[in-house]
Amino acid sequence: MATITKVRDKWLCQVRKKGYPSRSKTFSSRADAVAWGRSIEADIARGTFVASAEAEATTVAEILDRYLLEISATKRSGTSDTGRAKTLKGHVGAYKLTALSSSILATYRNDRLKVRAPQTVVHELNLLNRALRIATSEWGIVLPGGIPRIVKPRKPEGRDRRVSQTEIDALISGTGSPELASVISLAVETAMRRSEILSLRKERIDRLRHTAFLPKTKTDKPRTVPLSSRALVIVERAWGTSEGDTGPLFAVKPGSTTQAFVRAVRRERKRHEKQCKSKSVPPDGAYMVDLVFHDLRHEATSRLFERGLGIMEVAAITGHKTLDMLKRYTHLRAEDLAKKLG
Structure with missing residues (x-):
């Protein structure tokens, strides 16, 4: 032969x-x-x-490019794949699919962990794995040795940062931006993500039934968020600053909101340090430290449980798919649990 x-x-x-x-x-x-x-x-x-001629002629970069074009482009979260694919192509993109091995991916993992958090590296490796799975299951590309497998970095424990009411009040009063103040208030009251709050449209808010419909979410599943009386007051205030009964409730963009939030946190931290210095007392080491916008969702979710809502009720509000996901965003205060025990 x-x-x-x-x-x-x-x-x-x-x-x-x-x-x-x-x-x-x-x-x-x-x-x-x-x-x-x-x-x-x-x-x-x-x-x-098995016939692996196509795999021998195809590079990792080509598979990633096709995945971005045919798969990522159809997903709401697809834009996140672009940056991850660029990183992957810079490190392993030149390899032919038949040359890609577990040892090569292990080296990539170890090198990336020196400069990026484990969760970031996991996302990158997951993208490559999804692209290779699609290539072998739907695009007719055969990998004689199968898809290379490695031990993925261990994900860090979920953040346990609780945002105090003092911090929330300081950010709302000190931001100088009425829109950011409303966005912060709504995040704490509804547990909605930043992107969900900024995607709110007036025609999807039912002020009589106290609900807001989200047709697009991070999980790609529409949901209707109940609005408490306090949330409705925030919505009414934001509604009054724009014209008409249709269109976006907020005019700000996600990136601008994050930047404004970061500036507000830094500003309030400096103000706190200045006040403490004038009183000759040490500043609070935790106040306005390690605080990001998404922590507001963590705080809101924990507060829903503390208000007596059950797991299914909270999940319906927040949109979490599994209990494990919900637990990562929930940090109940021990003293509050002690009060329930009596």
């Missing part, structure tokens, strides 16, 4: 067998050509032969 031919200074091995696609490969030595031919023949004899 295997035919070895010398072509100039190389050795060409060709394997042909009826019922199987022909295979050929060039080597610098005759011994390597013979060994390769025998391995292909052995695979055919065992019935484990």
Whole structure:
């Protein structure tokens, strides 16, 4: 079956067998050509032969580009894949699919962990894994050795940052932006994500039934968020600052909101330090420290439980898919639990 031919200074091995696609490969030595031919023949004899010509001609970068075009573009969270794919292509994009190995991915993982958090590296590896799965299951690309597997970095424990009411009040009163103040207040009252709050449209808010409909969410499942009386007051205030009964409730963009929030946190921290200095007392080491916008969702979720709502009720409000996901966002105060125990 295997035919070895010398072509100039190389050795060409060709394997042909009826019922199987022909295979050929060039080597610098005759011994390597013979060994390769025998391995292909052995695979055919065992019935484990697979045609991997396309995999040998396709790079990791090409698979990622196709995944971004055909798969990521159809997902709401697809924009996040673009940056991750760029990083992957910069490190392993030049490898042919048949050359990509577990050891190469392990090196990538270890190098990335030196400069990025474990969760970031997990997201990158998951993207590559999804692209390879689609390539093998739907695009007809065969990987003789299967999809390379490695131990993924261990995810960090969920954040346990509780945002005090003092911090919330300081941010609302000190931001200088009425819209940001309303967004912060609504986040604490409803547990909605930043993107969900900023996507609110007037025509999807039912002020009589106290509900807000979210047709697009991070989980790609629409949901209706109940609005408490306090949340409705915030909505009414924001409603009054814009014209008409249709259109966005807020005019700000997600990126601008995050930047404004970060500036407000820093400003309030400096103000706190200045006040403490004037009183000759040490500043609170936790006040306005390690605080991000998403912590407001954590705080709101915990408060829902503390108000006596059950797991299913809270999940219906927050949109969490599983109990494990919900637990990562819920941090109940021990003293509050002690009061319930009596």
